[in-house]
Amino acid sequence: MDEWTEPDGTIYRKNADGNYDVIPPKASKPKKSKKTTKKEVKE
């Protein structure tokens, strides 16, 4: 078995020396916060 994905998304990929590189699951990108506009404060 040269490559498989664990249930948590970790990928195991066989390398040249017969062992496996372990590639952690990609972290989900943080959501961009919505831009807020400054409201003018009327005196």
Next chain:
Amino acid sequence: MAQNRKFQDFVENKYMADDAIGNSETDKLQSKMLVFDFDGSSLAQGAVTLLASDGVSAQTIPAGSILKSWFIDVTQPLNSSGSATLALGITGTADALIAATAFNNAALVAATAGWEFASKNAKTDAAKSVIATIGTADLTEGRFKLYIEYVEEAL
């Protein structure tokens, strides 16, 4: 026919052959054991394919095996300058024996290690290599033999 007090040739050979119990009669549903070697030559984060106990030959768990239990015989204590973890399993199920566990956990230390049940009742659909996954940080040293007990599925 002369009296045969020593029962010589009491049962003819042809009948003994018919009743002989061979490997095919005794080999079913027996627990079996294989020993694997982690020689400490690969200590960086990643997954290491364990070899046979001679440290040279490749070895796999046969197809149709149900993993039962395991024992780690630590010959050089695992060590790390960080918080290294070790998981033990087979190709396709890296945590089939034990999920990522701190290198200095009692289960992985010679003085406290004992026979442990496989964490998942993994059944091999093909011959599988045994792997040790080093995570979080590199190990700096460590060697062990890993005893794995399994049962071949009934056909």
